[in-house]
Amino acid sequence: xxxxxxxEDIARKLRAIIDKRxxxxxxxxxYHEDKLIAHFGIRRGSNRNIPHDYIPKEIHxxxxxxxxxxxxxxxxxxxxxxxxxxxxxxxx
Amino acid sequence: MQALKTRQKHYDYRLEAWPEIGxxxxxxxxxGKVGEFFSVSPDWEAQVSGLLASLTHDVAQAWHRTAPMQxxxxxxxxxxxxxxxxxxxxxxxxxxxxxxxFDYELVKPVMAVVKQEHGSYVATFFxxxxxxxxxxxxxxxxxxxDTLVSSLEILLEHSETRLGPAMLRQKATLLEFVRHx
Numbered sequence: 001x002x003x004x005x006x007x008e009d010i011a012r013k014l015r016a017i018i019d020k021r022x023x024x025x026x027x028x029x030x031y032h033e034d035k036l037i038a039h040f041g042i043r044r045g046s047n048r049n050i051p052h053d054y055i056p057k058e059i060h061x062x063x064x065x066x067x068x069x070x071x072x073x074x075x076x077x078x079x080x081x082x083x084x085x086x087x088x089x090x091x092x
Numbered sequence: 093m094q095a096l097k098t099r100q101k102h103y104d105y106r107l108e109a110w111p112e113i114g115x116x117x118x119x120x121x122x123x124g125k126v127g128e129f130f131s132v133s134p135d136w137e138a139q140v141s142g143l144l145a146s147l148t149h150d151v152a153q154a155w156h157r158t159a160p161m162q163x164x165x166x167x168x169x170x171x172x173x174x175x176x177x178x179x180x181x182x183x184x185x186x187x188x189x190x191x192x193x194f195d196y197e198l199v200k201p202v203m204a205v206v207k208q209e210h211g212s213y214v215a216t217f218f219x220x221x222x223x224x225x226x227x228x229x230x231x232x233x234x235x236x237x238d239t240l241v242s243s244l245e246i247l248l249e250h251s252e253t254r255l256g257p258a259m260l261r262q263k264a265t266l267l268e269f270v271r272h273x
Contacts, residue, residue: 022238027239027243035255036254037258051211053210053214058223060258
C-alpha cells in the first residue's frame with residue numbers, strides 16, 4: 001500500500017511544488033527542465049497512513065516501483081530516465 | 093491392561109533373587125522366575141501388541157471421521173477470504189454530470205470509476221489520468237470534481253512550452269469535458 005507518508009517522501013524527493021488551491025487534496029507539481037511533467041494529489045489530514053494507491057498511475061510507475069522510489073531504492077534520476085524511455089519526458 | 097494389573101499386584105525388589113550376569117535364561121523360564129516378583133502375564137507381548145493395534149485402529153477411525161470436516165472448514169475459510177477480496181476489489185462506474193459548486197460545467201459526462209482500496213474509496217477519471225480519494229464513495233467523487241477543476245486551472249496557467257507531453261494530453265482531454273461557465 002502506498003501511504004500519505006510515501007506520497008510526501010516522493011514529493012520531497014522529486015522536489016515537487018505543492019499547490020494548495022483544491023479543498024481536499026494538495027497537488028504536488030513535478031518539473032523537469034522547467035516543464036511540468038507530472039502531478040499527483042496528497043490528501044490533507046494528519047493521518048500519514050491514509051492510502052494513496054492512485055499515485056503510481058499519476059507518476060507513470062508501477063506500484064512496486066513507486067514504493068521503491070519513496071523508500072530510496074530508485075533515485076529521482078532513475079525515475080526521470082524511465083519517463084524518458086516512456087516518452088513522458090522528451091529529450092531537448 | 094491385564095499384564096499391568098498383575099504387575100501392580102505383585103512387586104518385590106529383592107536383589108538377591110535377580111539372575112546374575114551370564115545367567116540369563118530363555119524367556120519362557122525367565123518369565124517363570126520373573127513371575128515370582130512381578131507376576132506378569134506370560135503373553136504380555138501379545139496383549140500389548142493387541143492394545144496398540146486397537147489404539148491405532150481407533151485413532152485412524154477418528155481421523156477419517158474428523159479430517160473431511162477439517163478440510164471443509166479450511167476450504168470455507170479460504171473461500172470467505174477470496175470473496176472479501178473480490179468485494180473490496182469491485183469497482184463501480186459513476187457518471188459525473190455536474191461540477192457544482194465550481195464555476196465550471198461539463199460538456200459531456202465524466203465516467204468515473206470508484207473502487208474501494210484499503211478502507212478508503214478512490215475515484216478515477218482514466219481518460220485524464222486523474223484520481224482522488226475519500227472516506228466514502230460520495231466523498232471520493234466530490235474530491236475528484238475538485239481535482240478535475242484544480243488540475244485544469246494549473247494546466248491553463250502554464251504555456252504549452254512549459255508542459256511535458258503527458259500534461260499536454262491531460263490538458264487536451266480535460267478541455268474536451270470541462271469548460272468555464
